[in-house]
Amino acid sequence: MQRIASLPALSLVLCTLAATAQQPGHRPPHRIVDLTHPFNQRTVYWPTETGFQLLRGNNGVTEKGYYYAANRFAAAEHGGTHVDAPIHFYANRQTVAQIPLQRLVGEAVVVDVSKACAKDRDYQIGVGDLRRWEEQHERQLVDVIVLLYTGHGRHWPNRERYLGTAETGPEAVAKLHFPGLAPEAAKWLVEHRSIKSIGIDTPSIDYGQSQQFNSHVTLFQHNVPAFENVANLHLLPTAGATVVALPMKIGEGSGAPLRIIAMLSE
Numbered sequence: 338m339q340r341i342a343s344l345p346a347l348s349l350v351l352c353t354l355a356a357t358a359q360q361p362g363h364r365p366p367h368r369i370v371d372l373t374h375p376f377n378q379r380t381v382y383w384p385t386e387t388g389f390q391l392l393r394g395n396n397g398v399t400e401k402g403y404y405y406a407a408n409r410f411a412a413a414e415h416g417g418t419h420v421d422a423p424i425h426f427y428a429n430r431q432t433v434a435q436i437p438l439q440r441l442v443g444e445a446v447v448v449d450v451s452k453a454c455a456k457d458r459d460y461q462i463g464v465g466d467l468r469r470w471e472e473q474h475e476r477q478l479v480d481v482i483v484l485l486y487t488g489h490g491r492h493w494p495n496r497e498r499y500l501g502t503a504e505t506g507p508e509a510v511a512k513l514h515f516p517g518l519a520p521e522a523a524k525w526l527v528e529h530r531s532i533k534s535i536g537i538d539t540p541s542i543d544y545g546q547s548q549q550f551n552s553h554v555t556l557f558q559h560n561v562p563a564f565e566n567v568a569n570l571h572l573l574p575t576a577g578a579t580v581v582a583l584p585m586k587i588g589e590g591s592g593a594p595l596r597i598i599a600m601l602s603e
């Protein structure tokens with residue numbers, strides 16, 4: 338008799354535990370998408386940079402009998418999936434550690450320009466492309482993280498296809514070919530809209546053939562950080578995902594490796 342009587346009591350305890358674990362109103366994400374490329378020997382860096390270096394320690398079983406692994410790494414700030422801090426192209430602007438967290442977390446909108454970029458690898462995303470998203474969604478690009486989906490990420494980590502050249506060194510920079518944000522569109526975003534930050538699935542927010550990097554300059558003058566080499570944008574809806582983009586907090590960094598994820602509610 339006593340065993341039977343205790344069963345409802347036990348399930349009540351379990352219900353209480355479950356209620357404690359998940360507060361009313363808290364909805365865990367349905368799915369989490371990793372928008373980050375891994376850092377390893379194949380990670381794509383600018384032609385003038387050496388790649389990611391993992392300097393292995395003495396990994397293995399120690400004299401005392403326990404297993405121990407610890408390495409060192411060396412890398413340029415700007416390479417792989419990373420953030421450009423405003424100071425990267427504008428004096429007296431925020432370093433990585435000074436970027437407000439509000440700019441790194443928020444709703445992501447995905448502007449799909451993959452068709453145009455498939456035809457033209459030097460395509461520059463214009464005001465028209467941004468306005469098209471606004472018309473389709475009947476809202477303005479305000480208080481959002483804008484992610485530019487060029488489709489170029491499918492070439493990662495093939496340097497020849499992703500950068501336009503597998504060559505390295507200063508001469509290779511002139512041979513870079515990949516899409517980017519047009520300087521006029523950057524100007525329009527900072528003057529007529531108010532976005533948290535911007536990201537792209539190419540090596541740079543300016544297109545590969547850029548000489549003056551004017552999109553960088555305009556965005557950073559207004560303290561809008563840029564995420565570059567963002568992965569997996571084809572897995573996101575055009576609106577509604579929550580992005581969390583947390584760089585390594587390098588105090589005086591002009592950029593930093595970035596772990597960026599998107600949380601989807603359905």
Ligand SMILES: [Zn+2]
Nearest residue numbers: 415421565592
């Ligand atoms: Zn950068």
